[in-house]
Amino acid sequence: MKAFKYLIPESVEAAISFYQAHSETARYMAGGTDVIVKVKEGWMEPDYLISLKKIQEMAELHKNEATGELSIGALVTHATLEKSLMIRNDYPILYDAVSNIGSLQVRNMGTIGGNLINAVPSADGAIPLIALDGVALLHGPEGERSCKVIDLFIAPYQTILKPGEILKKITIPPQAPLTGSGYTKFGRRAAMELPLIGIGVLLTLDEESETCTKARICLGVAAPTPMRAQGAEAFLVGKKITEAVLIQAGNLAADESRVRDSIRGTAWHRREMIRVHVRRMGLRCLALIKEGR
């Protein structure tokens, strides 16, 4: 492993000025569960590692009760999200996703922001945040800007972040009443597993709890970057949600996906899993709405 200097700024501004001082030779690090592995393997060879861990404002998890907006600091760990009753009750899709990432140890260290910025096609954290219409707040040498979470990703391991830019937090707009959501990671093992395919579904129903007013079907590992099956989503909106309708949505989503054969799994099976789990997650959404969650 190449030696590096470890810098610990306590504010976003300080982190950015450290970066500007060392530019190309510096790298940001959040939980370190991806970066440290890359440094150890020699895939990344920074002279300076700028740890963001001591930046207090980036570690806050907060729901504004007045507006209903949820703010998740990029440094919030998977474990923090997993243990939050508010997340578990109000954002089940997020709970489903983060509570199955890696292992307990990985979830204690790994952060939601790091999960997004690492930008692997299999990032479990991205799917729920996209389904929840999350917005990413970026802060860089040229100031702040924001974008939809789905627009963060350009290609595997590539985001729109400019040199020196930091993902500060993700905000989730208020969720409509009568919304249900759920995520399934289909894998081979119970822990330390990447999804062979990740399926997140979010449904909002109208006041009569019948017609779908909003649908999100988000897929991981179905394309080079996390994707929405917008054809399937559009198909659901305005329909009374039944199992038969969900089966059709699953078929549409499977057709829209751009799954591939890899050593981890075959394209046809991944497509089948999309079919099955869009239906299963859709039914879970309905059940949650019925329970009043």
Next chain:
Amino acid sequence: MNNINPDTNQEFCVIGKRIPKLDAAQKAMGRAEYIQDIRLPGMLYGKILYSKFAHARIVKIDISRAKALSGVHAVLIGEDVPDKMRMGFYKDNPPIKKGKVCSFRDEVAAVAATTPEIAKKALGLIEIEYEELPAIFDPEKAMEKDAPIIHEMHKSNVLNLPWHLDYGDVEKAEKASAFVVEERFTTQWVTHCCLGTSGAIALFDAKSNLTIHTNTQIPSLAQKDFLESLKAMGLKNKRVRVIKPIIGGGFGSKLDTYAYEHIAILLAHAVRKPVKILFDRAEEFKATSTRQPTVIYIKQGCDKTGKLTFRDMRMVLDNGAYTSWGATTPSVMMMPITSLYRVDNVRYDAKCVYTNNTYAQAMRGYGNPQATFAIESTLDMLAEKAGIDRVEIRRINKNHPGDTTPQGFKITSCGLSECIDAVQKQIPMDGPKEKGIGTGIASLIHVGGGARIYKSDGCGAILKMDDYGKVDIFTGGTDMGQGLDNITAQIVAEELGLFVEDINVVHSDTDVCPWDVGAHASRSTFVAGNAALGAAKKVKETLLAYGSKLLNVLPEDLVLRKRMIFSAKDPEKTMPIDKLLRKAHFSPQGKMLMADFFYDPDNENMGKDFKGNLSVTYAFGAHGVRVHVDEETGKVKVLDYVAAHDVGRAINPLLLEGQVYGGVVMGLGYALTEEVILKDGETMNANFRDYKLFTAKDAIRIKAPVVETYDEFGPFGAKGIGEPGCVPTAPAIANAVYDAVGVRITDLPITPEKVLAALKKKKG
């Protein structure tokens, strides 16, 4: 559980007790010294460069830039290796290849440098020009006439090995059978996944004697291999000392010597300094050996009553590019083929075929899991065809004590029937069925009293006692994590009336420990245990003779128990054992107590027809499982698992259960998730992310009922249990999947894709 010593009619003090592993605390606290922790003064670090092609000619190698790098002490290529330095029993594998490479795993150069980083950098400076050759990866295609020949010195890719047996009259029996089933099975590459990666440190003394610290399960045979290497290097009449550090897992992976060990020797000799080679995880996956993959063709038949009439099996084994013990696994496959259940007419043929893939080695069960997968899967198929209950067909055909099997195995004790009872009690196989839920059963036979695969199946032990009632025992047996130290200490402590903490087991150094053929074939408790017991008995005799004199009691009336010697008839006549030892030592013509014992079991090498009583006794078991199969995803979830084994006697039930749990989890990985994925000969998943070893979260609760049959030849009645836990796991799962959803998976591992594809095919 009966815990009475049949010799003394008293309850055991140490045997049968759940004594935790003696080094458990040390390991938990990080104090155990593995090869990773050992640093010698002046030590250099060696690294190996591997081939970039599956099959290619080496046109040119330029090492000048690597040699010129500051900190590099030596760079070796194939031309630097003496011609006679070849590994494996088939002697087809030089530690560094010359002229051509036959797999991605081929070593093409090695470097010794002052740091691992410099050594790695130097590898990157070695320039090699290759000329790619047509490669072959399918063993059945490699047998075809126009297939590329991998080793030109042989005319064919098929190895010249004798794996063929034919007992009774299979063809006649087939004609007379009421029911016959036939199927093709395939099994994959899996690997041992030892948590401690491989490594060795070699150094020469001033007189060119070699000391090598290495992770090995075969200190004595490794010593022999290394002596041969020295001889090939022109170092005649030299000594080799093998020192084994604490091993982080063996499972058969350390049953042969590897290129990295011989390369460490070559480098150390070139630089006259200690050289350490340590594998990282990727290297461990790519450059150590796997379980032997197989293509299996099987036919089995029975008569109207369900009695087995014949078993006819043929296999093609992908040998990979070189030959290690994987090519000899048919010798052990023969055991379940001829002797699992009573079957008179048996035929078996196996061909080992060179390909440009990785090569296989020994791995827990040594071929038995592959053969048992085919046998036990088709037994269920046969039961269904004959309309006989699948548990019943196993009872009809079970082995009995006193049987001699077609291969000449003499079954002494046999608890198979009781094992099937135990499985049925925990997991009833009949009764109403829930959708997607199924049960499965499979049995096993394995060697349980040594296995005579070498000229000797022996193990030596030297025992000495000090003035304080403490024992040092130097054993040939190897503890590689399985707990042989405990077993040895418990046996000696019981025999000498001491406690385990009084016993120091030394097992790591060929300069002080006697010969042993190796920690394989589930033989250590039985063979090393009997060796330790033999030495303890000799010392005991002397102790009793002294005690008899001092206490004025007949030796046969004396008892050793809880650090005391006393008369069974008159307990007043007593003395602490340590005091007795001092009296023996500090008197005229004083004596220190010590003894040696070499135990070589009364088993037989197999003859040319493969007949012979390979083991003094055989271990039996039956596994049962209940699974849920998700019919929409194909995913199999294990709900319940019971693994019942006939172990003779449990010397230490805690360690015994540990062996069974570990074996079963290894077997579940084999059945469901594990596979080394080779794409055109190249390992695609050399990491734990993509090699799907079960995690702690996947491991299910396993019930491990113990059947005790008290084998007359075992130490205190014990038989081996090291391997059986992973033997019948895959067929038990495959049978349960069939029971659950009606599809028979014949290709391991049983992945969701395979199950779903089969379900779709069935539905049409």
